[in-house]
Amino acid sequence: MSQAAPSQALAFDLLAPQVAQNPHPLYHSLRAQQPIHWSPQLHGWVLTRHADISQALKDPRLAAGPMTMQFERLPEEARKQLTPLRDSVSMWMGHTTTEGHLRFQSLLKRYFTPRTVEDFRPRIQALTDTLLDAAGAKGTLDLVKELAVPLPSRVMAEMLGVPLTDEHMLRRWSRDLASIFGTVDFQQLLQSQKSVTEMMDYMRGVFARYSRAPGDNILEVFLRAQAEGLVNEEEILANCVLLLFAGHETTARLISRGMTLLFDNPEQLALLRQDPSLIPQAVEEMLRYGDIVPMITRLTVAPVELAGQAMQPSQTVYLILAAANRDPSIFTEPDQFDVTRKPGKHVAFGYGSFYCLGAALARLEGQVFFETLLRRFPGVRPAQGTSPTWGLRPPLGRDLLTLPVEL
Numbered sequence: 001m002s003q004a005a006p007s008q009a010l011a012f013d014l015l016a017p018q019v020a021q022n023p024h025p026l027y028h029s030l031r032a033q034q035p036i037h038w039s040p041q042l043h044g045w046v047l048t049r050h051a052d053i054s055q056a057l058k059d060p061r062l063a064a065g066p067m068t069m070q071f072e073r074l075p076e077e078a079r080k081q082l083t084p085l086r087d088s089v090s091m092w093m094g095h096t097t098t099e100g101h102l103r104f105q106s107l108l109k110r111y112f113t114p115r116t117v118e119d120f121r122p123r124i125q126a127l128t129d130t131l132l133d134a135a136g137a138k139g140t141l142d143l144v145k146e147l148a149v150p151l152p153s154r155v156m157a158e159m160l161g162v163p164l165t166d167e168h169m170l171r172r173w174s175r176d177l178a179s180i181f182g183t184v185d186f187q188q189l190l191q192s193q194k195s196v197t198e199m200m201d202y203m204r205g206v207f208a209r210y211s212r213a214p215g216d217n218i219l220e221v222f223l224r225a226q227a228e229g230l231v232n233e234e235e236i237l238a239n240c241v242l243l244l245f246a247g248h249e250t251t252a253r254l255i256s257r258g259m260t261l262l263f264d265n266p267e268q269l270a271l272l273r274q275d276p277s278l279i280p281q282a283v284e285e286m287l288r289y290g291d292i293v294p295m296i297t298r299l300t301v302a303p304v305e306l307a308g309q310a311m312q313p314s315q316t317v318y319l320i321l322a323a324a325n326r327d328p329s330i331f332t333e334p335d336q337f338d339v340t341r342k343p344g345k346h347v348a349f350g351y352g353s354f355y356c357l358g359a360a361l362a363r364l365e366g367q368v369f370f371e372t373l374l375r376r377f378p379g380v381r382p383a384q385g386t387s388p389t390w391g392l393r394p395p396l397g398r399d400l401l402t403l404p405v406e407l
């Protein structure tokens, strides 16, 4: 077993500009040469093999939710000012204690099974149709802003009992929240804190109104659990914020990134037009290939040995899901986007105890969106004379900002 010696030379530059554009050549080199790599730039271990990442995700010595760790790197005064944000995040399922995590999982899992989520299909279909009616009337539009972002935001709004007229606020809050992942920029964190506080206050009102006049949404589940003494109101509100955020940004990325993949691979788009029954498989391939959540992090809470590498306690471990999803030992021709690929063991939704709660919902939204778009607008194409624009989401992530299309 080699000793943990976080001192290797900078052989792999994870922050190079070309890596942000396309990290996969670097991931392939890392996987082949140093699958468990100490990055001085990220100050943590970087894992790229599917087998190691799957094993790490089953290992309780690698704790989830070390996001609040970044607060520790701030000066004391800044940390103090960010206490409300930290307190709220530490109540999110997955960022709380194991007991709290299991409690919320058992509460919410029933609401998000493939079968329960299927009941929501008519609503997702109606929301998709409304957005596509408006899009069709325009002809040319930005798919990110006018379809990919509003669809999951409206779905989550409905699930949380938020009137659609207030959905624009959810979107703003959710955007601000995105910056708490992987940033130590104090001003950005303050802005995130403002949005988290506003959203919790807003949800407090929704919840109070709802308690007087129940309906059919997640708040019903929370209300019952509160009556049984299983959760308190602050935990409920914090987890509404989590659900909104987790269910929105990611699914918006699946839709917009999925569309660019179809445009970049016209023969694959043609296959889907000919045979829409391939759409569920195509959505799986978008999840595998599209780097939707490129990486997640863990914190070692005890000495760990993984694939012969010793790790000390309190070290950050970056699990590069995007690299695992192109591991040639699992996926043949991993760099090919192939909608006919038999769905394999991709880890786009994570794995193990923290497996994505909303996986079935995200899949359903992706399937309904692409099926409806290609049925109603089979000629959808990139708008003439335009190209998509991208923004960086450090470290190692990038987001599609605009995608002009013609229907």
Ligand code: HEM
Pocket: 064, 065, 093, 094, 095, 105, 112, 242, 243, 246, 247, 248, 250, 251, 254, 292, 293, 296, 297, 347, 348, 349, 350, 351, 353, 354, 355, 356, 357, 358, 359, 361, 362
């Ligand atoms: C394409 C869309 C999505 C992707 C790629 C995605 C990805 C992920 C990943 C990778 C994790 C694991 C995080 C970790 O282990 O640290 C996760 C967890 C989670 N996701 Fe998703 N997600 C998506 C959509 C959604 C939706 C729609 C919801 C809303 C219900 C949601 C709610 C959650 C929650 C609550 C967790 C934490 C689960 C736990 O701690 O037990 N996600 N997601």
